Amino acid sequence: MHWADHTALRLGDRGGAQVSCSGITPSGEFHVGHLREILSAEMIHRACLDAGLESEYVFIVDSMDPLRRVYDFLSDSYERYIGHPLAYIPAPGPDGEPGDGSTSYAEHFLNPFLKALEEIGVSPRVVMNHETYESGGFAESIDRSISMKGEIRGIIESISGRELDDDWFPYNPRDSEGSMDGVTITGYEKPYVQWIDSHGVEGRSDIRKGEGKLPWRVDWAARWKIHGITCEPAGKDHGAAGGSYDTGIPICRLLGGKPPDKMTYEWIQLKGMGAMSSSSGLTIGPMEALELVPPQIMRYIIARSKMGRHIEFDTGPSLFQVAEEYERLVSEPPKEEGGMSKRQKVAVSTQEGAIRLSQIVRGSEPSESIGGVSFSHLSMLAQIKKSDEGVWSSLRKSGHLAGEPSTSLVGRLTRMRAWIGGPHFPEDGRVRILTGEKGEVRAEIGQEGLAFLEALCLALEGGEWDYESIGTRIREAADKVGITRREGYTTLYRILLGRDYGPKASTLIGEMARGDFVALASSYFPD
């Protein structure tokens, strides 16, 4: 059984309406790793729906989290915003300088990510955490936390083994400037927390407004209760013994909530960009991945791996492998049959789940995601056809496409071109026409091969220059010199690509200029 289905089953035992949740701090650019956070929770949500449970998927944006430090992409001007909630500081411009404040720092990084989520079929209910504070959603939890300060302190100290400062308080108010750093609590009188800040200014914060926040470990526990969260997969950093998951569970109970079960996932690692990656500083950018990888495949990369396993995100050769695996499973869906062992049945249902959860639109027919064209075929066409229209007409000719291409197919081609044009495309996948004679190739093709090339060049010097005629000429030439057609094709691939195989030879040659092909072939003839 797929991990998401299995989790859904357990959640069903728990009963009630299910709320799966992800939480991310928008402190900078989002990246592929965040997709695992999102998709782990979203797939569980879908699995719950598939299991007939009432379920919702919520994405909580930690917009109330303070700016921790001035990151590399920020100008020094951000120094003054350290400690301020990300929702209340201006977005940086391209130069790293603070903008006019029309867009907040949190929104600035969040918005493109939400667009990417839309592309992969994730439509969460987005909760800006600072808004929950502003609307008083946290007020009751803050009040309880303050009244049970000792208990919470005890939980954190005993479970995390960390010692809290004597003046630790389960609420961090914003000071006279808006920062949450260096504020000393002087009293509490519901609903106001009184304080004195580092500038010596005294003030009070209304816990029903966005005038302060709970510390992280308490904040997390409180939101489980506030939103009725039943499932929240978290990065393994939170899962360490004594980590925030371990303290969150008892704190949530203390606040009167029913916490989700601890669930953690492994990181995605960026690897496989070839040996040159580290030395040449090649890294995959934040959302770059979705500009290369079709959204179903992106989902499949997450869905096919168990949560506890590392994922090596690789935009090189293994992307072909994953895509082919996906296509194979989609075109020949695993079926449970009589006589299968229990293990085989489990394997079938796991694969079925992975494919089902990889669809952009829940419940849609997987085969539609392929659009009749395989990943590798498209990569070839994208390389030998300069124009998109050329790709479509070729697909029509080969029977892969009837009429106009679907938007998903257009998107796949756009991504494919971006991939091919970028540094991550694997060399093995490249169609590169050789430009001149190669000694080792000459040795491989032999006398019969040469005779075949001569006959073919002669035939191709005149006549139509289209795929069909070229194909005919190839077969005629092979027959004429008495070699098998297969040998003829192999010879062509050797002189064209330096390999024994390749895309349809007549198409390949048809995309070349007549003169170029003849020149290449002739370079093997004896003078």
Add this chain to the structure above:
RNA sequence: GGGCCUGUAGCUUAGUCAGGUAGAGCGCCGGGCUUUUAACCCGGUGGCCGGGGGUUCGAAUCCCCUCAGGCCCGCCA
């Protein structure tokens, strides 16, 4: 120091939670194929399930120990 995850065929892995005869894909090998879109069809090869011990009628699966790799314990998923 504390903790987590992973280790199954050449490669990627399913199966581990609920113990019951080791599954799959790729690769490879052989055969077939009178138009080869990195094919396609058929058949085959291949695994002391990291190692050791224990529990059990029975262990890849549970327990203990051990080796190897990755990672987390400063609010970076």
